[in-house]
Amino acid sequence: MVQTPQQRRAxxxxxxxxxxxxxxxxxxxxxxxxxxxxxxxxxxxALIFVVCGGLIAELLRINSGYF
Structure with a gap:
């Protein structure tokens, strides 16, 4: 059913x-x-320093020949 304007306002x-x-x-x-x-x-x-520092130390140890 279509609404009347009065019903719509209400x-x-x-x-x-x-x-x-x-x-x-x-x-x-x-x-x-x-x-x-x-x-x-x-x-x-601190975590990044420990992980990256350990990685760099290991690479230096391996490259320098110290076991």
Missing amino acids: NEAFAKKQEVKRGKPEPVIQKKVPQKSPISKFWLF
Whole structure:
């Protein structure tokens, strides 16, 4: 059935009232928080230093002939 203009206005007014009661949609309310890394920068650099330093030390040991 086709809505009359009066019925359409009434439906729009009702929808506006219901939207105010419900509030804002969830995505609008939630602000995106930048995701933090699970490991701090200090520990990340320490891990890289240990791994790369060990690799370089092993390469120097192998190339220089010390066993």
